[in-house]
Amino acid sequence: MTVTEQEIAEYVARVRAALADLPPALREELTEDLPEHLTEVAAEGEGALVDRLGTPEAYAAELRDAAGAPDLKRRKLDQRVAGLVSGALGRLRVLDRRLGPPLGYPSGSDFLRLLRPGWWVLRAYLAAMLVTIVTTGGSFGFLPRFGGELLAGLVMLVVFLLGSIWLGRRSEGLRSWRRWALHASSLVLVVFGLAGLADAEERAGYYPYDPMAVNNPYDQVRDVFVYDSEGRLVQNARLFDQNGNPIRLGYPDCATGLDPYEVNPLLRPYPYCPDRAPFAPRAPVGPSPAPVLPPLSSPSASGAASPSTTPEPTTTPEASSTPEPTATAEPGATPSATPTPSATR
Incomplete structure (x- = not known):
């Protein structure tokens, strides 16, 4: 591939554009012999100028370094960064002087040195x-x-x-x-x-605590058994708080089949499982049986008379019954006998 004059002209134009920040006289001095140099390079062999000499911008940077010309764009950036740093340091120095008098020193840095x-x-x-x-x-x-x-x-x-x-x-x-x-x-x-x-x-801010102090002590309650003062199990009992709200504890795990309290569990009485009462005597499940009276016994067998019966008198041969008074007075009759109607007439 032969390098054409158009390619050489475009290469020279891009080099001059990269050196546009330099003074015109210096730029012309650096690029004055550039077309002839590029023509010689093109005549020495095959290949594009970019492949053999690098990009026009890189070639322009080499010309700038060879002439010792500064990069104005880079210098402007450095000046901008230096200006920002200088301004920040100036504000810090002002702040340092203002913090000194409250601390009793000319500046805050004097106090920090201590x-x-x-x-x-x-x-x-x-x-x-x-x-x-x-x-x-x-x-x-x-x-x-x-x-x-x-x-x-x-x-x-x-x-x-x-x-x-x-x-x-x-x-x-x-x-x-x-x-x-x-x-x-x-x-x-x-x-x-x-x-x-x-x-x-x-x-x-972390305080260890006892897990038993925060847990509900009634979490493990499965059933409630109520006993009266004589130690008898009370069935069909219900518990309420001071506001009249029903207290529900446990779970009827012994309920089998159809549960009559499934619709309204608040009506379920205690205990759920009477046959699991922990203390004896236990009341039988269902209606209480009728009390059984002790059998009747004779005085000779029991040794004492029953308070509900009167002992019968023993019959003697002399008198079996009390004699009734008659109308005719007998010689042995007492004067206090009641007169009969025939006697008074």
Whole structure:
């Protein structure tokens, strides 16, 4: 494939467009001999210019770097980012100066410098707790442990404390990536500390309780048996609360066949299963039998007279009955005998 003049002209036009941000004189200087150079390249072999020299934009970047010309678009972006950072830092400095007087110092940063030793100690503790979580699988308390051992955890805490103090006193001299690494590790420890505080708050709000204290003590009641003062089972009993509402406990698991209380279970009396009464004597199921009276017995057999009968007098041969008075008075009659009608006449 032979490179045509039209392809060379289009390539030159795209290179000049990529260098449009440069001054016209510099742009003309860089692209003055470009057509002749492209013609020589095309004559050296087969293939398109893009395949042999790269895109026109990449070729223009090489011309720019060779001439030492800056990229205005990139410079404008860098200036824009630098302006944003500078503005943010300026606002922070203003805020720093405003926070100082309430704390009794010229600026808030002067007060924070006094707290740096405390931060060194806290940083060592947070690092030890982070190692504790990694080595124990997530279970931890308020003291660090290494592999679950408290003594090893305390030794680790002392080592981290000495290292944190040493690093804190030399942090001002750190530059480049070392300083950024220190800030990144401190940020990780701060996030870890906040997560630990949230977990501690959640644990503090949890109060263990006895399951028996919250469960209904009548959940396991299956039936209710009512006894009177003489220990007899009361059947067909119903229970009500102080408002007249029926109290329902248990479940009639002994009911078989057609249940007459299925339509309105509130009418079901206690007990559901009388034959399962826990205490004796138990009343028989159904109507109570008639009371049985003791049999009659003679005085000789029982040794005592029955209170419901009068003992019959024993008959003697001399007198079997009381004599009735007659109209004729006998010599042995008493003067108080009642006169007969014939005597008074």
